Structure formats: structure tokens, C-alpha cells
Amino acid sequence: MAIFLIDNTREYSYEMLVDRINQHRNYYPLFKSSDLFSYFENIVKAIITNQSLVLIDSDLNPSELDDLDESKVNESVSLGEYYFSNIDQVISALKESKSEITIFTSGTTGQPKKVIHSINSLTRVVRIGEKYKNNIWAYAYNPTHMAGLQVFFQAFVNNNTLVNVFNDSRSEVYQKISKYQVTHISATPTFYRLLLPFEKSYRCVQRVTFGGEKSDNRLYENILMIFPEAKINNVYASTEAGSLFAAKGDNFQISESNKDKFKVVDDELLIHKSLLGKSESFKFEGDYYHSGDLIEWVDKGEGIFKFKSRKNELINIGGYKVNPIEVEDVINEIVGVRQSLVYGKANSVLGNILIAEVQLSGDIILSDLDIRKILKSKLQDFKIPRKIKFVDSFSLTRTGKIKRS
Amino acid sequence: MENKVLEIINKIREAKNLQPVSELQITDNLREDLELTSFDLAELTVNLEDEYDIDIFEDGLVNTVGEIYKKLQN
Numbered sequence: 001m002a003i004f005l006i007d008n009t010r011e012y013s014y015e016m017l018v019d020r021i022n023q024h025r026n027y028y029p030l031f032k033s034s035d036l037f038s039y040f041e042n043i044v045k046a047i048i049t050n051q052s053l054v055l056i057d058s059d060l061n062p063s064e065l066d067d068l069d070e071s072k073v074n075e076s077v078s079l080g081e082y083y084f085s086n087i088d089q090v091i092s093a094l095k096e097s098k099s100e101i102t103i104f105t106s107g108t109t110g111q112p113k114k115v116i117h118s119i120n121s122l123t124r125v126v127r128i129g130e131k132y133k134n135n136i137w138a139y140a141y142n143p144t145h146m147a148g149l150q151v152f153f154q155a156f157v158n159n160n161t162l163v164n165v166f167n168d169s170r171s172e173v174y175q176k177i178s179k180y181q182v183t184h185i186s187a188t189p190t191f192y193r194l195l196l197p198f199e200k201s202y203r204c205v206q207r208v209t210f211g212g213e214k215s216d217n218r219l220y221e222n223i224l225m226i227f228p229e230a231k232i233n234n235v236y237a238s239t240e241a242g243s244l245f246a247a248k249g250d251n252f253q254i255s256e257s258n259k260d261k262f263k264v265v266d267d268e269l270l271i272h273k274s275l276l277g278k279s280e281s282f283k284f285e286g287d288y289y290h291s292g293d294l295i296e297w298v299d300k301g302e303g304i305f306k307f308k309s310r311k312n313e314l315i316n317i318g319g320y321k322v323n324p325i326e327v328e329d330v331i332n333e334i335v336g337v338r339q340s341l342v343y344g345k346a347n348s349v350l351g352n353i354l355i356a357e358v359q360l361s362g363d364i365i366l367s368d369l370d371i372r373k374i375l376k377s378k379l380q381d382f383k384i385p386r387k388i389k390f391v392d393s394f395s396l397t398r399t400g401k402i403k404r405s
Numbered sequence: 406m407e408n409k410v411l412e413i414i415n416k417i418r419e420a421k422n423l424q425p426v427s428e429l430q431i432t433d434n435l436r437e438d439l440e441l442t443s444f445d446l447a448e449l450t451v452n453l454e455d456e457y458d459i460d461i462f463e464d465g466l467v468n469t470v471g472e473i474y475k476k477l478q479n
Binding site: 350355372 | 412416418419420443447448450451452460462463
């Protein structure tokens with residue numbers, strides 16, 4: 001029987017999951033658990049019995065969310081009679097489910113927002129078939145958020161194995177990739193940067209997917225050294241809309257069938273409401289939602305585009321608008337830099353001044369002036385951070401993105 | 406304090422490929438004598454703020470080195 005989940009050293013088969021579903025005919029609409037198997041069991045049970053569910057983080061303090069009734073957390077609800085004779089029946093029920101799943105944005109900035117999704121919108125890009133059958137996934141996302149759900153559904157409907165590596169250290173991740181012969185990894189650039197520098201290659205990995213934040217070519221090159229057999233792709237998944245486009249390299253494509261569901265106004269991507277979950281926090285203009293993502297056409301006729309930045313991320317420095325992502329990309333290209341974070345700090349002379357936090361890799365020695373000199377040959381003066389702080393680590397959001405305060 | 410201000414100003418000059426100055430006069434004008442642009446002045450403020458927790462430009466313009474000393478002494 002196929003292995004469903006490997007968490008720490010424990011292995012859970014699909015058969016065990018079916019048994020648990022049949023034995024315990026109850027579920028928790030508002031479930032908080034750090035045990036991944038119980039968490040997935042609860043999701044699957046709710047979905048295949050058409051119940052609604054709210055996904056909250058295991059470390060979440062309910063006071064962080066406005067309209068959450070703390071007394072309802074981990075309150076059990078009976079599901080009545082049912083029986084599933086095998087995992088195929090469970091998967092069939094899942095595909096036809098009418099459940100509504102509520103998730104929260106992690107927010108690299110601001111308060112979490114609530115979004116309600118149907119199973120249909122959560123599984124929109126899930127692929128099923130022979131070629132997906134024997135995949136073994138390193139599970140590198142938080143399971144309560146969109147990207148984590150996407151990977152879970154993709155793996156689950158194909159009877160794949162999930163190996164939990166979320167929040168693991170570098171050596172733990174490598175040890176698991178090797179031990180369980182992981183074939184697929186889907187994670188944030190921040191996760192992949194954790195794996196650098198290259199020391200040893202792992203040929204078992206066939207597919208490496210980047211999502212959540214913008215990555216850069218140097219990171220791709222390094223990751224390809226570590227996983228030389230892997231194909232790299234990007235994914236665009238938001239809490240608001242789920243997965244909308246898959247991509248090759250840095251580009252994304254709007255499919256022919258979805259062509260009328262997107263508009264681009266002032267470089268911003270607008271998404272038709274039919275593709276979104278439901279949320280009171282969405283602001284529509286007509287039937288379209290402002291994604292806040294700024295894009296650039298690569299081939300407009302073919303619907304191919306690339307992401308430039310987030311709209312609200314532009315920083316005004318003495319009247320010049322700076323895209324911090326662009327600056328981070330250039331800093332990250334410097335040999336010896338593992339990762340960087342660029343942000344504006346209020347300043348009485350310019351309104352804002354640009355600050356960079358830089359994490360160096362290994363025992364590389366670079367001074368702030370060294371970095372600024374390199375940037376000088378690549379960026380206009382107003383885009384060069386006037387203060388560079390060296391840090392040992394960055395604080396991350398619940399989904400593993402760098403936190404922008 | 407005076408040495409610290411000198412050190413910060415020289416670092417800003419170094420980043421612009423200007424020669425360091427050996428000493429500061431209280432009459433030195435930040436823009437004209439020390440060749441600092443508004444971006445450089447912003448950098449100066451942020452570094453002084455980190456060091457002394459005082460925003461020298463908070464209530465208006467500071468033009469000379471003497472005026473900086475005065476702000477930091479208050």
C-alpha cells in the first residue's frame with residue numbers, strides 16, 4: 001500500500017488514512033493541530049462529507065484574527081454514517097465535494113484576511129495521470145495556506161507520498177531527500193536559498209517548483225547544480241485565487257480559455273471575480289479584482305508575461321519610486337550574498353531612505369562599501385541602499401516568505 | 406562626538422570616491438564644502454540617528470557642521 005505521509009520518522013499509508021476516516025466519524029470545523037497526519041485526516045474527512053472547514057495555523061493565537069470564536073477551536077462535530085472501502089472512493093468523493101474551505105492570507109504585510117474557497121477552485125490546476133503516479137514530494141509549505149494545499153491535493157489525488165520538510169534545517173532536508181528519494185519539491189525561494197551553497201548533487205529530484213516570491217537566475221543555477229536532473233518551473237498561487245498560471249522560467253502564460261478573465265491596467269494584473277474565492281476584503285472594480293501584482297508583457301498575443309513587483313511595495317525615495325525587488329535581485333547576484341531584504345525607512349530629508357539587510361553565505365567577507373561599489377556599476381544612484389546591515393537570518397512569515405515589516 | 410561625525414562623513418565621501426577630509430570646521434557647509442547631496446544628507450541623518458538617537462533634520466534644515474554639533478549636544 002502506498003505511503004501517504006512521512007512526518008518526522010513516522011510513516012502513514014493511504015490504508016491507515018482510510019481506516020482512520022472510517023473509524024472516527026467526526027471532524028473539527030476549526031482545527032488547530034501541529035500533527036500533520038491528524039490535520040490532513042481532518043481536511044479529507046470534512047471534504048468527502050461536504051462539510052465546511054476553517055484552516056488555522058497550529059501556532060496561531062486566535063486573537064490575531066478578528067472574527068474567530070476561540071471557544072470553537074478543536075470542538076468536535078459528528079459526521080453521521082458513512083463508509084469508504086478504499087482510497088479511490090475517498091478521492092472520487094473529494095473531487096465532487098461541495099465543501100467550502102476558509103483560509104487566511106499570511107500577509108508579508110498587514111492583518112490576515114479571510115478567503116473562502118470551493119474544492120473546485122483549490123484543485124483547478126491539479127493534474128492526474130500515469131506520469132504523476134510515483135511522485136515523492138518534499139512537503140515544504142505550511143499546510144494551512146494556499147501553496148501547501150495545492151501541493152497536498154496534487155499529491156493526494158495521485159496517491160503520492162508527502163515527506164514533511166517544512167521548517168526543517170538544511171541538513172535535515174538533504175537527509176530526507178536522500179533517504180526517501182524525493183522526486184518533487186515545491187517551495188519558496190527562501191526555502192531553496194537555505195539549501196545553498198552547493199556541496200553535493202541529488203539526482204533523484206526531477207522537478208523543482210518555485211512559488212510565493214520572486215527568485216533570480218543565480219538561485220536557479222545553484223539549485224540546478226544541486227538537482228542536476230530537475231526541471232525548474234514557477235507557480236503563481238495566491239490566497240485569493242489559488243493557482244492561475246504555471247510557468248517556464250520567469251514567464252507565465254494566460255491560457256486561451258481564460259483570456260477574457262484577466263485585464264492589465266497600469267501594468268497591474270486584474271483578475272475576474274469568477275476565478276476568485278469569496279472574501280469581504282476583496283475590492284472589485286466592475287467584475288475585476290486588483291491583484292496588486294505588476295506585470296510586463298513578454299508576448300501579449302500569446303498571453304505570456306512576467307511579474308515585476310507588488311504594487312504597494314514601491315518605495316518613494318525623494319520623489320523617485322524604487323522597486324525593492326529589483327534592488328534585491330541585483331544584491332543577490334553578488335557572489336557571497338545568500339539573500340537580501342530591501343526596505344524604506346522614514347527619513348526627514350528624503351521621505352524615505354533605502355536600507356538593505358544582507359545575509360552573507362559561509363565565511364565570505366564583504367563590507368557595506370564593497371557592496372555599494374558593486375551596485376554602483378549596476379543601478380542608478382537613487383536605487384542604491386544608503387545603509388547596509390549584515391544579518392544572520394531573516395524573520396519569515398507563516399508560509400516561509402521573508403517578512404516585510 | 407566630533408570624531409564620530411568626521412568618520413561618518415568620510416565614509417559617505419568614500420562611497421562617492423571623494424578624498425576623506427582630515428578635520429571638520431564648524432563653519433564647513435555640508436553641501437558646498439563637503440559636497441554632500443540630499444541623498445548623502447539622508448545617509449548622514451540615518452547614521453547619526455543610529456548612533457545618537459537624534460534626527461538632526463527633524464525640524465528643518467541644517468547647513469553647517471557647527472549646526473550638527475549643536476543638535477547632537479542638545
